[in-house]
Structures are given as structure tokens and as C-alpha cells.
Amino acid sequence: MILEHIDSPADLRTLSPEELTLLCAEIREFIVGAVTATGGHLGSNLGVVELTLALHRTFDSPRDVLLWDTGHQAYVHKLVTGRRDAFSELRQAGGLSGYPNRTESEHDWVENSHASTILSYAHGLASAFELQGSDRRVVAVVGDGALTGGMAYEALNNLGHSGTRVVIVLNDNGRSYAPTVSRLSLSLTHLRLNPAYVQARQRIRHLIRELPGVGDLAYSGVHGLTSALREVVTPHTFFEALGIRYAGPIDGHDIAGVEQALANASEWPGPIVVHVLTQKGRGYAPAEEDDIQRLHDVKVATASVGLPESGTAEGGTELPEDDGATPVAAGSEAAELPVTTFTDAFTRSLLRHAESDPRIVAITAAMPGPTGLLPFQARFPERFVDVGIAEQHAVTSAAGMAMAGLRPVVAVYSTFFSRAFDQANLDVGLHGLPVVLVLDRAGITGDDGPSHHGVLDMALGLDIPGMTVFAPSSAPEVEVMLAEALSLDGPAMIRFPKTPAPWQAPGTPVGSGLEARRTRSGDGSACILAVGKMLAAAEEAATALLADGIDATVWDVRVVSAPDPAMLADAARHRVVVTAEDGVRQGGAGMFLADALRSSCACGAAPPVVSLGIPRSFIPQDKPDRILAHLGLDGPGVAASVRQALDSLAGAPAVAEEVAAPPAPALPATATATATATAKETGA
Numbered sequence: 141m142i143l144e145h146i147d148s149p150a151d152l153r154t155l156s157p158e159e160l161t162l163l164c165a166e167i168r169e170f171i172v173g174a175v176t177a178t179g180g181h182l183g184s185n186l187g188v189v190e191l192t193l194a195l196h197r198t199f200d201s202p203r204d205v206l207l208w209d210t211g212h213q214a215y216v217h218k219l220v221t222g223r224r225d226a227f228s229e230l231r232q233a234g235g236l237s238g239y240p241n242r243t244e245s246e247h248d249w250v251e252n253s254h255a256s257t258i259l260s261y262a263h264g265l266a267s268a269f270e271l272q273g274s275d276r277r278v279v280a281v282v283g284d285g286a287l288t289g290g291m292a293y294e295a296l297n298n299l300g301h302s303g304t305r306v307v308i309v310l311n312d313n314g315r316s317y318a319p320t321v322s323r324l325s326l327s328l329t330h331l332r333l334n335p336a337y338v339q340a341r342q343r344i345r346h347l348i349r350e351l352p353g354v355g356d357l358a359y360s361g362v363h364g365l366t367s368a369l370r371e372v373v374t375p376h377t378f379f380e381a382l383g384i385r386y387a388g389p390i391d392g393h394d395i396a397g398v399e400q401a402l403a404n405a406s407e408w409p410g411p412i413v414v415h416v417l418t419q420k421g422r423g424y425a426p427a428e429e430d431d432i433q434r435l436h437d438v439k440v441a442t443a444s445v446g447l448p449e450s451g452t453a454e455g456g457t458e459l460p461e462d463d464g465a466t467p468v469a470a471g472s473e474a475a476e477l478p479v480t481t482f483t484d485a486f487t488r489s490l491l492r493h494a495e496s497d498p499r500i501v502a503i504t505a506a507m508p509g510p511t512g513l514l515p516f517q518a519r520f521p522e523r524f525v526d527v528g529i530a531e532q533h534a535v536t537s538a539a540g541m542a543m544a545g546l547r548p549v550v551a552v553y554s555t556f557f558s559r560a561f562d563q564a565n566l567d568v569g570l571h572g573l574p575v576v577l578v579l580d581r582a583g584i585t586g587d588d589g590p591s592h593h594g595v596l597d598m599a600l601g602l603d604i605p606g607m608t609v610f611a612p613s614s615a616p617e618v619e620v621m622l623a624e625a626l627s628l629d630g631p632a633m634i635r636f637p638k639t640p641a642p643w644q645a646p647g648t649p650v651g652s653g654l655e656a657r658r659t660r661s662g663d664g665s666a667c668i669l670a671v672g673k674m675l676a677a678a679e680e681a682a683t684a685l686l687a688d689g690i691d692a693t694v695w696d697v698r699v700v701s702a703p704d705p706a707m708l709a710d711a712a713r714h715r716v717v718v719t720a721e722d723g724v725r726q727g728g729a730g731m732f733l734a735d736a737l738r739s740s741c742a743c744g745a746a747p748p749v750v751s752l753g754i755p756r757s758f759i760p761q762d763k764p765d766r767i768l769a770h771l772g773l774d775g776p777g778v779a780a781s782v783r784q785a786l787d788s789l790a791g792a793p794a795v796a797e798e799v800a801a802p803p804a805p806a807l808p809a810t811a812t813a814t815a816t817a818t819a820k821e822t823g824a
């Protein structure tokens with residue numbers, strides 16, 4: 141095994157071409173094995189094996205800075221920078237992060253996962269080195285998918301204008317999650333597929349290789365020749381118009397060729413793009429055969445065949461062994477899809493509405509599969525829009541569509557919605573437009589770490605005047621709420637988690653319209669106002685409290701932005717009110733509800749409110765349920781808070797001023813320094 145002897149990039153530089161080829165095969169096998177065991181990004185990493193080795197052999201990391209856009213394709217980089225043994229704990233609590241991580245290695249600069257940012261970091265780092273008179277090189281790898289994001293263009297524009305010395309490696313595999321949607325990507329593909337160009341290039345390469353004695357040397361000059369050729373078959377390239385030198389395209393699986401191109405590029409005094417063609421999923425048949433996503437990401441393999449199923453890292457839905465899925469009774473073609481998750485409920489319901497309302501259009505930002513829009517795309521291709529990794533544009537484009545009379549539904553992950561807050565606030569909110577934002581993977585998401593938790597959406601949405609914010613507690617609620625949202629005259633947001641939707645059984649009770657729903661009527665001691673999936677924890681807490689003689693009332697808040705007056709009046713009759721949510725506590729639903737309760741009661745007559753939610757800290761990777769339990773946001777945690785609130789009232793005057801929220805429980809032992817620092821800052 142060569143891989144066993146690779147502990148740092150320096151170990152790569154002594155290898156022969158034959159050893160490098162063997163090492164690539166070993167790395168692929170290692171990655172398939174590791175990801176099969178833990179879940180993670182597969183196709184993207186299998187595609188960059190040769191590219192990563194070439195980068196580390198050409199540049200001197202960490203003195204030279206290697207940056208990865210999005211960061212999901214950095215497994216090979218981790219492997220060759222001394223983290224091989226940590227892969228058994230990939231994406232586990234306290235284990236190796238699925239993205240670059242500054243606390244793991246001096247070779248990692250950025251803790252990312254949100255796409256299209258890397259060229260901006262590169263601009264900043266290179267500008268600083270330039271100012272400091274340093275000759276350190278900055279190299280940024282960016283995918284064709286990430287290049288559909290607006291920030292990438294902002295950075296390209298700035299890099300070209302400032303002439304900042306950065307090597308940009310465009311890793312072009314024609315794929316984002318799904319095939320990349322962009323004219324730029326299309327023209328790059330045309331270039332790649334142009335038979336005249338490809339044939340001429342191959343002929344030249346072949347001829348040169350045959351030259352006795354000088355073949356290999358001359359071969360390295362082939363790029364110059366083919367660049368000239370390129371100028372003939374393609375007009376001005378996009379990059380050169382921006383002031384960025386362009387080199388390529390280059391076969392990204394030919395280590396020697398990539399190294400030569402990188403070495404040449406490193407001499408260029410300004411920004412330069414090295415366009416590298418790679419095959420996502422390379423070397424692993426199931427990935428190569430996955431036509432759409434090339435096994436972009438996979439969940440833990442359940443079968444001994446070792447074939448990972450597509451879609452957990454970010455993409456798919458992770459179901460427990462027995463998910464209790466109950467197909468919902470038919471009525472239409474759409475109604476026959478089984479409902480096992482909130483996402484499935486959304487898919488089914490959207491299809492049903494779209495059948496009867498031709499104004500409905502669905503928008504995704506490069507994630508049609510994970511957001512449940514593939515059936516919509518298949519059924520209504522002309523009413524489906526994939527905008528690329530461009531959440532901001534998605535929201536403002538939806539505003540335009542709504543202005544012209546359509547009913548756009550924008551389906552994005554909660555964590556990526558934060559990017560589009562300004563657009564949701566001003567472009568949609570200020571205009572009062574009927575755009576429905578459907579935020580999937582809301583709350584604590586787990587394995588992908590701090591950047592992937594969807595904990596800000598509620599606080600952000602509630603800040604937008606006129607935004608109706610729905611939090612479904614079960615799959616059937618998604619259907620009721622989507623119907624309601626589509627009937628509104630203004631903007632709406634529906635946010636739900638990835639976890640399987642509880643209570644799928646036929647006859648699961650649902651609320652109606654904008655009303656809250658009382659699920660338990662207690663004796664007036666404590667009232668729990670539960671938001672979204674936290675209803676399950678509230679119910680569990682109430683059951684546990686009953687055993688202690690505390691008969692708590694429980695409400696499913698449902699519509700957070702407009703708390704139901706009946707719920708507020710009922711809550712006001714209790715000694716203490718506890719709110720529970722899986723979003724940030726500060727400025728979140730609980731504080732919003734507490735404020736509404738105070739406003740609804742006569743001066744000073746409101747009961748004290750304890751708001752439970754996510755503390756103001758970056759939460760490290762772990763299983764969602766474990767994180768929630770650590771934070772006191774599971775059944776026992778909510779019950780403990782209710783007991784504590786009642787205890788602190790014992791002996792207090794009938795109307796207490798305010799009960800302080802219990803301090804956030806300590807984060808898992810794996811909590812990063814950041815989390816500790818933030819906890820200190822907030823005094824939590």
C-alpha cells in the first residue's frame with residue numbers, strides 16, 4: 141500500500157508516475173470504503189483524485205494556500221495531509237469534518253460548505269500577501285456548479301480588474317447536484333466536445349509523443365499549441381474578457397498534464413484559470429452509472445454489498461430502520477406517492493395544487509432532488525426553474541414572477557436561505573408579493589456541522605413585515621399549510637426539518653387555516669407552546685410531567701408570525717409558559733410569542749415565559765437527536781425546564797415578573813473553540 145506511507149504532501153513528490161497511478165486507485169478504494177461506512181460526499185471526491193495529487197505536488201502547502209470552494213470535495217486533500225486514520229470518524233461527533241476545518245490542519249484555511257465563496261477568500265488572501273511583499277501563492281479550486289453562484293462572478297470581476305495573482309482551478313465535471321445549468325458551463329462543454337478541437341488536439345499530442353528522443357519534453361509544450369488552436373475554434377473566452385488568463389481545457393485525470401499546466405499557471409503574474417475536465421464519480425461504477433447526480437453524496441450503506449445509496453450528506457432523507465411510512469390514500473396521481481418525510485408531503489401537495497393552478501411555478505437553486513422537486517420537474521417541465529447555486533437570484537426572480545401574476549414556490553435548504561434574506565425582505569416582503577418560500581432541512585441538521593444547521597430561518601422570517609411563517613409539526617400539516625400559503629395575498633414561509641415526519645398514520649390530526657391547535661388541555665400550571673417538530677418533544681415532556689403530578693397544556697403553534705389569539709388567551713391563564721423551538725432562541729419564535737403574549741395581556745398580567753431554543757453558538761457535527769438532547773430540546777429537557785420554571789415560581793407572588801431561561805446546557809465535548817467563545821460572550 142502506497143497510501144499507508146503518505147503522511148504529508150512531501151511524500152507525494154518522490155513518487156514515480158506508476159506509483160502515482162497505483163496511489164490513485166488506492167485512494168479511490170479508500171474513499172469508497174470510508175464513505176460507505178459513514179456517509180458523505182462520494183462522487184465529487186472520486187473526481188478530484190489526480191487533480192488533488194497534482195496540486196499538492198506542484199504547490200507547497202501550507203506555505204502556498206490551497207482553497208476548495210464549498211469544501212465537500214476535500215477528502216483527498218485531507219487524506220494526503222496526514223488525516224488518513226481520522227476517516228473512520230468522518231462526520232461523526234468529535235471526528236473528522238466533512239469539510240475543510242482550520243482546527244484539523246494547517247493545510248485547511250476555510251471552514252466552508254456554502255458554495256461560491258472561495259474566489260473571494262482567494263482574492264483577499266492574495267491581496268494581503270501582495271501587500272505584505274510575500275510570494276506565497278494562492279490556488280482556488282472551484283467547480284462548474286459553484287461557478288453558477290453570484291459571489292463567484294463578483295470575485296472574478298474583482299480579480300480581473302485588480303489583476304490579483306491567483307490560480308483558479310476550474311474543476312469542470314458538468315455536474316452540480318444535477319447537471320449544471322449555465323450558459324458558461326454549456327459553452328465550456330461545447331469547447332470540450334468540439335470535434336475539430338478535440339481531434340486536432342489529440343493528433344498533435346499523438347504526433348509529438350512519437351517524436352524520438354524529445355517526445356516527452358515536446359509533449360509538455362502541447363498546451364501552447366492547443367491554446368493557439370483554441371483561439372481558432374473559440375472566440376474570446378469569457379474569462380479573458382474579464383481580464384483573467386485562461387488555460388485549458390486539460391484532462392483532469394492526467395496527473396502529468398495537470399501538473400504541467402499548474403506549473404505554467406503559477407508563473408503567470410495575474411489571475412489565471414486552469415480549466416480542468418474531470419469525471420464525477422470516476423473509478424466507481426455505481427457512481428459513474430448514476431446519470432443525474434453521479435452519487436454526489438451518499439448515506440451509510442445499509443446492505444453488505446457496500447453500495448451506498450445516494451443522498452444523505454446533504455441530499456437525501458435519512459430514515460430510521462423502521463420509518464413507519466404509511467402511503468396516503470390515493471385520489472390523484474400525486475396522492476399516490478408515499479409520505480414518509482416532510483419533503484415528501486411537500487412534493488405531493490405541490491403537485492396536487494399545480495394540477496389545478498397553472499400559475500404555480502417551482503424554483504430550485506441547483507438542488508431539484510433533495511428539495512423534492514424532481515416529480516414536479518417531470519410533470520411540469522415548463523413550470524420548473526433551476527437557477528443554479530443562486531439563492532438570492534432565485535428569490536428575486538420569484539418576486540418578478542409573482543409581480544407578473546404567477547405563484548412561485550421557492551424550495552431551498554434553510555441554511556442556504558440566510559443568503560437570500562435581503563431579497564426575501566425587500567424584493568419580496570416590501571412588495572408584499574405572494575411568493576412561497578419552502579425551507580427544507582430546517583433546525584439542527586447534524587453530520588454536516590455548524591454551517592449546515594438551519595437555525596436562523598425563523599428569526600429571519602419573523603423579521604420580515606407581512607411574512608406569514610408556518611412551522612408544520614407533521615407531514616399532513618405541510619399539506620394544509622401549503623394550501624393556506626398559496627391562498628395568501630402576501631409572502632409566506634414554510635420551514636420543516638429533514639427528519640421523518642411523525643404521526644403519519646391516516647387520520648393524523650391537523651390544524652386549519654391560521655389557527656393554532658391545542659393538543660392537551662392541562663390544569664393551568666404550565667403551558668407549552670411548541671413550534672414545528674418540537675411538538676413531539678413537548679408531548680413527550682407533558683407525558684413525563686403528568687407522572688410528577690403536573691398536568692401541562694400543549695399547543696402546536698403552527699403559524700408563528702400571527703399567534704392565534706385563542707392560544708394566547710389560553711396561555712395567559714397558566715402560571716408559566718414555556719416555548720420550544722429548534723431554531724435560534726435569540727430573536728426566534730419563542731421571544732416573538734412571549735412578546736405577543738405580553739401585548740395581548742393587560743399590563744403586567746402576563747405569566748412568565750421561558751423560551752427554549754438553540755443558543756447563540758456554532759453547533760458542531762453530531763446526530764441531530766443527540767444535539768437536541770444536549771441542548772435540553774428533547775422530551776426530558778423540555779420537561780426539566782417546565783419543572784424548573786414552576787419551582788422558581790413556588791412561593792413567588794401570583795404574577796411573577798419573568799423567569800430567566802435556563803442556561804444552555806454544555807455543548808457536546810466536541811464543541812469547538814468558537815462555540816465556547818460564543819457561550820462566554822453570551823454569558824450562557
Ligand SMILES: Cc1ncc(C[n+]2csc(CCOP(=O)(O)OP(=O)(O)O)c2C)c(N)n1
Pocket residue numbers: 184187210212213253254255282283284285286287311313315316317420436454505506507529530531556559
Ligand atoms: C449556497 C449553496 N447552495 C447549495 C449548496 C448545495 N451544494 C453542495 S455541493 C453542490 C454542487 C456543487 O457543484 P460543483 O461546484 O460543480 O462541485 P462538484 O460536486 O460537481 O465537484 C451544491 C448545489 C451549497 N453547498 N451552497
